[in-house]
Amino acid sequence: DTEVTQTPKHLVMGMTNKKSLKCEQHMGHRAMYWYKQKAKKPPELMFVYSYEKLSINESVPSRFSPECPNSSLLNLHLHALQPEDSALYLCASSQARDTSRPNSPLHFGNGTRLTVT
Amino acid sequence: QKEVEQDPGPLSVPEGAIVSLNCTYSNSAFQYFMWYRQYSRKGPELLMYTYSSGNKEDGRFTAQVDKSSKYISLFIRDSQPSDSATYLCAMSAGQGGSEKLVFGKGTKLTVNP
Numbered sequence: 049d050t051e052v053t054q055t056p057k058h059l060v061m062g063m064t065n066k067k068s069l070k071c072e073q074h075m076g077h078r079a080m081y082w083y084k085q086k087a088k089k090p091p092e093l094m095f096v097y098s099y100e101k102l103s104i105n106e107s108v109p110s111r112f113s114p115e116c117p118n119s120s121l122l123n124l125h126l127h128a129l130q131p132e133d134s135a136l137y138l139c140a141s142s143q144a145r146d147t148s149r150p151n152s153p154l155h156f157g158n159g160t161r162l163t164v165t
Numbered sequence: 166q167k168e169v170e171q172d173p174g175p176l177s178v179p180e181g182a183i184v185s186l187n188c189t190y191s192n193s194a195f196q197y198f199m200w201y202r203q204y205s206r207k208g209p210e211l212l213m214y215t216y217s218s219g220n221k222e223d224g225r226f227t228a229q230v231d232k233s234s235k236y237i238s239l240f241i242r243d244s245q246p247s248d249s250a251t252y253l254c255a256m257s258a259g260q261g262g263s264e265k266l267v268f269g270k271g272t273k274l275t276v277n278p
Contacts, residue, residue, distance in 0.1 A: 090269065
């Protein structure tokens with residue numbers, strides 16, 4: 049089991065649905081990330097939050113809307129998705145940039161496998 | 166030229182073999198180097214994390230970084246069937262936290278009993 053927990057594990061949604069993916073970590077990390085991973089491809093960065101503020105948006109379509117309610121939680125709201133958005137959505141966390149700790153790699157959750165029909 | 170190059174394999178070895186996985190990169194600003202292991206239908210799991218050049222050992226795993234050649238390696242000794250997974254190299258210029266990781270494509274490894 050990882051220290052980054054994602055729910056649900058699987059999600060099937062229609063193109064007109066609205067759904068949310070949730071991520072939680074209790075490692076005291078202040079940077080949280082959303083990645084998208086297609087089959088046999090490496091993860092692709094979508095969003096980064098640092099100290100609960102959005103710091104990086106990799107030109108993601110507006111049908112994906114991130115939210116960071118507090119330092120432990122990260123949500124990804126989904127609306128009007130397309131079938132090509134079907135993928136594994138990974139949440140990750142790490143120490144934020146301006147801490148003095150030298151070792152701060154990303155820790156990933158096990159992802160939500162999303163299918164858009 | 167891509168920032169990070171990794172041979173996708175697949176790589177198939179017998180149990181007990183020494184496995185060598187490699188990545189090359191072009192961005193000389195990269196200072197932090199990671200290896201992740203990803204089992205099917207799971208998230209990437211951090212295996213090794215190194216800063217700058219040198220070696221780091223953890224059990225059966227050894228990570229090597231040669232910044233002068235822009236080349237990193239992961240060695241697995243006495244490989245086991247449970248090592249069968251996709252191995253992703255990743256690197257960044259910063260100290261982690263809000264930094265963009267650049268991933269290799271991943272190498273799919275199968276260790277046969």
